[in-house]
């Protein structure tokens with residue numbers, strides 16, 4: 405055999421060998437998919453008697469308005485509908501020439517409620533999610549972080565990208581985006597993702613991301629620390645940071661896509677992680693954005709990685725002699741406070757007090773704990789019955805109950 409033929413053969417063999425791990429990863433995704441499907445059969449009949457209504461939604465969504473994205477309103481509405489979402493928090497980048505918050509989706513469209521917000525970057529480089537947004541957002545880049553927070557007398561202000569945020573001692577923000585899909589995706593090795601996509605994208609597009617999903621440990625630690633330091637409530641949310649701009653396509657002169665693949669369409673992004681809001685609208689109807697902004701500010705919500713199984717039905721409540729409260733609320737410690745957790749699917753419940761795990765039960769459908777000390781108590785839920793690394797990542801992250 406001629407040397408060049410030998411070399412070619414060797415090269416082919418090497419390429420073939422290099423693909424074995426990816427073929428195996430595809431097989432493992434198949435097993436994960438089967439395990440998630442079988443989780444559904446373990447779903448417990450609803451025994452919730454709290455009369456709260458649970459609303460599913462996503463936060464931190466961009467459209468074509470603020471640049472970086474080509475996503476249309478139609479695509480966003482259709483994706484929210486197909487995911488059966490109740491609400492979407494839009495966070496448009498500001499533009500100097502027009503008010504992106506005023507122009508973006510707002511109010512009810514196709515049965516989904518939209519809240520129009522902005523994502524701004526302050527002069528210090530800190531980024532904030534502001535709901536609702538306003539016409540001054542385009543000037544926020546010239547103001548200090550405290551000036552931006554102070555110029556807004558009402559609404560919801562959240563710290564975005566906490567790993568890059570500097571001015572933690574400022575006042576006026578009500579919460580932290582402890583998880584961001586885009587920040588997580590940036591840590592993925594592109595070469596690994598490329599070959600994984602070739603092998604698995606067609607069959608398991610959602611789960612492909614799930615295998616890379618990591619507990620946002622640094623941000624959670626920062627959140628716990630800031631609650632202790634500020635001695636005030638701080639809500640945690642997850643941001644989908646949906647742009648629908650990752651992928652390749654060839655378009656004709658009118659902009660119509662001829663061939664292409666979009667790796668992060670809204671429909672997929674909205675399936676990964678969601679914010680579940682608990683509450684009762686005053687007149688039984690959601691007629692303005694006040695209900696969602698109030699409920700989220702109050703911490704009446706939890707983060708659910710619904711890609712691993714629908715988290716609807718999760719509850720975390722506290723009771724003492726005469727009152728019952730839910731996550732986000734304060735309760736006074738007279739003698740003792742009874743904390744209760746209820747899961748829609750049995751799993752592992754980790755109860756944390758001031759950021760440290762104080763109870764960790766596996767294979768349970770709920771948990772009761774008598775708190776005799778003051779502190780902020782929160783819950784993380786895991787599904788260790790799922791194979792692979794996702795079994796070690798949180799499925800649910802609750803907001804705290806503050807025992808005062």
Ligand SMILES: [Zn+2]
Pocket residue numbers: 464466495523645
């Ligand atoms: Zn963003």
